[in-house]
Amino acid sequence: MSLSVDRDKFQAADKPTLYKQIRLDIERRILTGEWPPGHRIPFEHELMTRYGCSRMTVSKALSELAQADLIERRRRAGTFVRRPKFLSAVLTIPDIRAEITALGRSYGYQLIRCARRAANDADRARLGVRKTGKVIAISCRHSADGVPFAIEDRLIDLDAVPEAATADFAIEPPGTWLLHHVPWTEAEHSISAIVADDQTAAALDIASGAPCLVIDRHTWRSARTLTAVHLVYPGESHKLVARFKGG
Amino acid sequence: MSLSVDRDKFQAADKPTLYKQIRLDIERRILTGEWPPGHRIPFEHELMTRYGCSRMTVSKALSELAQADLIERRRRAGTFVRRPKFLSAVLTIPDIRAEITALGRSYGYQLIRCARRAANDADRARLGVRKTGKVIAISCRHSADGVPFAIEDRLIDLDAVPEAATADFAIEPPGTWLLHHVPWTEAEHSISAIVADDQTAAALDIASGAPCLVIDRHTWRSARTLTAVHLVYPGESHKLVARFKGG
DNA sequence: CACAGGAATATGTATAGACATATTGATACC
DNA sequence: GGTATCAATATGTCTATACATATTCCTGTG
Known part of the structure; x- marks a missing residue:
């Protein structure tokens, strides 16, 4: 990509x-x-x-x-x-469905798991919230022309985004739904590299031990956590490009 | 009234x-x-x-x-x-020396290779320039508290940045020097994941086959190529953070 | 010399009015 | 029905003026 x-x-x-x-x-x-x-x-x-x-x-x-x-x-x-803002760039991470269809490729989406539950300790740690509440936990896979493109593992805070209870994530990817329904004010991306374990490799149809690019994104609205997402892309064929253009 | x-x-x-x-x-x-x-x-x-x-x-x-x-x-x-923006974030990749010292860790720098030569075909391809000219090719390693932090492989177009001839890259890392001496107008970052080959693993003191985060950055001033750099970070310990702050 | 305080000054905000320009919506014409 | 035309209208730019406000500079005083 x-x-x-x-x-x-x-x-x-x-x-x-x-x-x-x-x-x-x-x-x-x-x-x-x-x-x-x-x-x-x-x-x-x-x-x-x-x-x-x-x-x-x-x-x-x-x-x-x-x-x-x-x-x-x-x-x-x-x-x-002013001192120029050295080494900073605008990184745009578009909605995956829109990105794939914009390239003229067929978009495929598979919901793997979708559970609505009271937040457990791990959920609260991931979302960075203290008090208990309800969350939606989603696992899904995006593909382009039938080839696995990314796997997504997402938590949505249902107290912050109650409308999410009415969405059907079997049809529409959660990222797309959120982008169109929930305004946000802050997001933090953490980008790192891992090697695929057996499960990841199977899901992405790559070899075990192959490199993967990982994006962890946390999204807030006015200091209130909305969602946390963990995205894994096959790392050798996929590149993130960030470009700064001044003047 | x-x-x-x-x-x-x-x-x-x-x-x-x-x-x-x-x-x-x-x-x-x-x-x-x-x-x-x-x-x-x-x-x-x-x-x-x-x-x-x-x-x-x-x-x-x-x-x-x-x-x-x-x-x-x-x-x-x-x-x-306006329609919701694509997820966008300001990706900041600070000067490595400043980044490490800001964390209160001791910064280490080793120049591995520094050659001034006429650009060969590979150099021209990397810089995206056609005509022949002089370049500086630098390989170096950054470390924090004695632990390898990143390896850097850089080309500088000497025709675009003649002042670089006077810099002593045995003392000051090229990124730091460029940051303080050369204004730029455009930069493109390409971020991907690889697994370490034997040479990379040895340089970073990690195991062969471990994941690494790779940043390729190309920098221009007014459509003129200044420098191209290839950075390899140990992928599991290092994270890039991009944060968007809406107002 | 130190320091309080006032004068000078460059930016910051706000005004009313004028004209330019793009686009819409309606009208008239073929 | 399709199309050229034109008026209406909301934004875009610009002016001249006025006063507010933060900071610097200077000056008088102890």
């Missing part, structure tokens, strides 16, 4: 309005190193004479750059180029 | 300014699901009467939400809550 990412925010070819030109001009100077980190950008009133516009227009360009974290504005002191 | 009284109460609440209050209010409705994806949020002139402010103020709040990709604004049609 190739989880390719495009931050096409800047690809939108819109009309070059004045404030956008100013923004791009400053962005260019920062990214080419002409204005290195820490450099003080000309004051707003200098920029307004340079570009021949009002201060509000300059300010709008600077505000967007500040929101994008390229610059830092300090009252009385001025505006400064 | 009663309107200005209302606004004063609004501002007295804490510190947030009016446009920020508006932004947070709309954000809350979206994240709680009160305004689901696709929902048309009130027109700007409705919002300005609701909040008792000018259209510019409302527009500023909406502009920031649009920049953060929470809403979509369409001329004549109105403003709409």
